[in-house]
Amino acid sequence: MAEHLPMAQFAANADRALADLGQRRNLRAATDTFAARRSAVLAGNPDWEAWRTTARAVKDHVLAHLDHYLVEFERQATARGTVVHWAADADAAVRILLDLARQHARGVAVKAKSMTTEEVRLNEAFAAAGIDAVETDLGEWLQQLADEVPSHIVVPAIHKNRDDVAKLCHERLGTPRDADPATLTAVARERLRAQFAAAGLGISGANFAIAATGSLLLLENEGNIRLTTSVPDVHVALVGIEKLLPRVQDLDVFLRLLPRSGTGQALTTYQSLLTGPKQHPEAEGPRELHVVLLDNGRARMLGAEVTRQALACIRCGACLNACPVYQQVGGHAYGSVYPGPIGAVVTPQLVPLTRAAALPFASTLCGACREVCPLRIDIPGLLLHLRAEVREGHPGVPPAHSPRGKRWAMQLAAFGLRHPRLYRTALRWARLLQRVASPLLRRLPPLRSWAQGRAAPELAPRDFRSLWQQRSRR
Amino acid sequence: MSDRAQILARVRQQLGRADDAPLATPPPPVPQLGRAEPHSEAALLQQFGERLQAVGGHLHDGRADGGRAVLERLLQQHQPAAVLHSDAPSVLALVQSLPSTPWLPSTALRSAQFAAELGITSAQGAIADTGTLVLDFGVERSRLASLLPPVHVALLPVGRLVADLGKALRALPEPLPPAVTFVTGPSRTADIELQLVVGVHGPRELHVVLVSG
Numbered sequence: 001m002a003e004h005l006p007m008a009q010f011a012a013n014a015d016r017a018l019a020d021l022g023q024r025r026n027l028r029a030a031t032d033t034f035a036a037r038r039s040a041v042l043a044g045n046p047d048w049e050a051w052r053t054t055a056r057a058v059k060d061h062v063l064a065h066l067d068h069y070l071v072e073f074e075r076q077a078t079a080r081g082t083v084v085h086w087a088a089d090a091d092a093a094v095r096i097l098l099d100l101a102r103q104h105a106r107g108v109a110v111k112a113k114s115m116t117t118e119e120v121r122l123n124e125a126f127a128a129a130g131i132d133a134v135e136t137d138l139g140e141w142l143q144q145l146a147d148e149v150p151s152h153i154v155v156p157a158i159h160k161n162r163d164d165v166a167k168l169c170h171e172r173l174g175t176p177r178d179a180d181p182a183t184l185t186a187v188a189r190e191r192l193r194a195q196f197a198a199a200g201l202g203i204s205g206a207n208f209a210i211a212a213t214g215s216l217l218l219l220e221n222e223g224n225i226r227l228t229t230s231v232p233d234v235h236v237a238l239v240g241i242e243k244l245l246p247r248v249q250d251l252d253v254f255l256r257l258l259p260r261s262g263t264g265q266a267l268t269t270y271q272s273l274l275t276g277p278k279q280h281p282e283a284e285g286p287r288e289l290h291v292v293l294l295d296n297g298r299a300r301m302l303g304a305e306v307t308r309q310a311l312a313c314i315r316c317g318a319c320l321n322a323c324p325v326y327q328q329v330g331g332h333a334y335g336s337v338y339p340g341p342i343g344a345v346v347t348p349q350l351v352p353l354t355r356a357a358a359l360p361f362a363s364t365l366c367g368a369c370r371e372v373c374p375l376r377i378d379i380p381g382l383l384l385h386l387r388a389e390v391r392e393g394h395p396g397v398p399p400a401h402s403p404r405g406k407r408w409a410m411q412l413a414a415f416g417l418r419h420p421r422l423y424r425t426a427l428r429w430a431r432l433l434q435r436v437a438s439p440l441l442r443r444l445p446p447l448r449s450w451a452q453g454r455a456a457p458e459l460a461p462r463d464f465r466s467l468w469q470q471r472s473r474r
Numbered sequence: 475m476s477d478r479a480q481i482l483a484r485v486r487q488q489l490g491r492a493d494d495a496p497l498a499t500p501p502p503p504v505p506q507l508g509r510a511e512p513h514s515e516a517a518l519l520q521q522f523g524e525r526l527q528a529v530g531g532h533l534h535d536g537r538a539d540g541g542r543a544v545l546e547r548l549l550q551q552h553q554p555a556a557v558l559h560s561d562a563p564s565v566l567a568l569v570q571s572l573p574s575t576p577w578l579p580s581t582a583l584r585s586a587q588f589a590a591e592l593g594i595t596s597a598q599g600a601i602a603d604t605g606t607l608v609l610d611f612g613v614e615r616s617r618l619a620s621l622l623p624p625v626h627v628a629l630l631p632v633g634r635l636v637a638d639l640g641k642a643l644r645a646l647p648e649p650l651p652p653a654v655t656f657v658t659g660p661s662r663t664a665d666i667e668l669q670l671v672v673g674v675h676g677p678r679e680l681h682v683v684l685v686s687g
Contacts, residue, residue, distance in 0.1 A: 026667070033668050047507065057502045065497050067485045080649075086478040138674055139665035155665060162667040181666035185674050192675065197588055213650050223621060223661040223676025230617050230653070231584075241481065246501040248650070252640040253507060267604045267639070267658045269529075270676070275650040284580070284617040285652055295477075299484035 002123075002149045007335030007347065010358040017329040026161045027330050034155075034321040037264025038372070054253045056375050059312035062211075062244050063302060069211040069244045070293065077214030077291060080276030085292040090120035093238060093294050097122060097203065100290060101131045104234040106200035110192075112218070112225040113137035114205030115153055115315060116238045116294060118337040119350070122203070133203070134195045136224040138188050145172050151331030153338065154262050154317035159330045192224070202228035202235045202286070207314065208254060209243045209291070215275040216291065217251055219258060219268045226270055229286070235277075236290040241298050242311035248273070254314060257374035262316040297350040306385050310345050312375040319369035319379060325362055334359060341369035345382040353389060360386035424465070431459050508603065508638030518602040518635050519684075525605030526682060529659030530672060536683040540564060541629050542571055544683045545594065549575060552625055554591035558582075560616035562596035564629050564685060580615035593623035593677070597630045599645060600682070603638040606658040607682065612651020620657070626677035628657075631687030 087093035126133040139156035150156030206216040320340030331339035336347040348356035595616035599608030661676030
């Protein structure tokens with residue numbers, strides 16, 4: 001069964017990922033392509049900033065009144081014949097889904113891509129219960145075939161190139177070693193059609209849940225979500241409590257933001273708005289529709305504004321594609337269902353901070369994530385907030401590891417900055433000696449490894465103080 | 475305490491809200507996001523055609539004969555072993571007028587529907603801005619006919635075309651049907667090295683046939 005890497009060891013995971021040059025090439029190519037597509041679809045769009053503002057205002061409103069909208073969603077969905085379940089944590093969600101699977105799946109449940117089901121580790125529980133949970137999104141299916149967890153929230157197999165995929169399918173399915181993406185896609189279609197026909201239960205997530213109508217909205221390109229939610233007799237959606245929107249009309253702005261940010265499309269191929277099971281026995285569609293509302297740590301994030309904003313995330317993946325850290329190490333290094341910048345802020349709030357203490361540090365704080373976030377989530381601000389929690393002895397959190405050399409250097413710098421005369425003298429000597437000392441220091445440990453690929457800036461011939469003094473004298 | 479009570483209590487505690495507290499403020503008004511330029515039917519139609527083509531769909535004009543000639547040509551070209559059809563009146567009229575076609579009604583056995591090679595339905599709306607079809611499965615048995623076969627032919631009454639997504643959302647019936655799907659081009663994936671492959675789980679070809687109405 002596919003396992004996550006230990007999230008406490010981000011640094012070690014990252015080192016291993018960095019040594020995999022092939023994967024780095026694949027990640028770079030893919031994230032660059034997505035970034036370029038996003039820029040192309042946003043180019044010359046005068047409304048983008050206004051859309052971001054509108055969407056954020058809606059999310060802020062919903063989150064500030066989340067209890068109201070949850071109850072409203074339940075009332076409206078129930079009135080349309082949907083069965084609404086509540087799951088306080090992952091175990092509760094798994095129990096509900098397993099019960100439904102035992103009653104309805106007939107041995108096979110088909111799954112549409114859902115990060116929430118990854119979060120509660122549904123596939124493991126199903127395997128233990130002897131029920132096949134078949135991933136039907138092509139990328140997710142490949143990851144299941146490889147016995148790996150997804151490495152991106154939108155493109156699960158983003159770290160593999162076509163040759164990796166051809167090799168995987170050759171080994172697991174006996175397809176030709178040099179099969180191209182179109183051939184392999186056709187193989188997936190045929191194999192998965194048989195599963196869709198056999199499955200008694202379809203499991204999905206949802207991108208949005210509409211309180212006023214009790215509806216779910218799901219976006220996709222492939223059609224596997226439509227099959228999952230149309231063909232089996234019973235459909236169950238596992239939905240985080242933060243996914244609510246007040247009205248159907250609110251979808252307008254979110255459907256404009258999400259595909260553009262995620263894949264650079266103006267609209268994905270399909271958006272399905274699902275409101276209850278079929279109304280007549282002879283109609284098409286599932287006879288039962290279940291919605292499981294999942295908390296699993298989300299409610300905790302509502303208290304403070306700074307943490308609450310992370311619940312505005314619509315899981316577009318733009319921050320992953322823009323992040324210089326993610327681009328190099330990929331998703332698996334984070335050891336979490338939610339990797340990248342948004343993962344580094346969401347994960348430590350969903351799992352105990354003790355386990356995820358390394359993740360808020362897995363960032364350069366460059367701010368590219370905040371820049372691209374369609375909901376304007378201040379991810380760097382959140383990372384700093386969480387770093388402070390880790391550092392300032394959040395109950396039960398051991399201080400994060402920092403190398404002794406770095407600690408000494410910081411203490412030395414702090415001492416110098418507190419003593420102006422010493423600081424000035426040191427600068428004077430540094431300016432005199434840098435020509436000789438700098439190349440020397442670069443060759444000696446501990447600076448040697450740090451200096452690889454970095455150029456040390458030269459000190460200016462005149463420092464700010466003396467320029468200022470000269471200026472005031474005039 | 476039930477999970478429901480637990481979750482609601484946690485949410486209310488974190489937000490500092492009392493049980494059953496009303497909304498402190500109404501939700502933000504829904505802005506009109508589409509550009510507010512006037513659209514003639516001809517301009518909308520042209521834009522729809524361009525956008526549909528850009529996402530890999532095909533637009534045909536069937537206004538003269540309810541789509542019959544276009545469908546005949548597509549049948550000729552694909553030679554489908556079975557054609558899954560919905561129960562929309564405009565579709566049933568074509569079924570009547572082309573009796574030698576291997577028709578399969580949407581009430582047929584599931585296994586037969588899975589084997590169909592072409593599907594024909596109508597569409598309840600379309601969006602010019604994105605080249606999108608609106609399929610309302612509450613008024614037509616088109617949920618599987620538009621999804622299972624590798625080729626999907628949709629009859630679009632030309633008067634149902636609207637300018638943008640916001641207008642299409644506002645035009646949805648109330649109460650909402652159990653399922654509405656917006657369709658923009660053929661089924662696609664780019665999950666293997668971002669290479670575009672069409673027809674992964676749904677249709678690989680999408681033909682929109684304009685009909686009057």
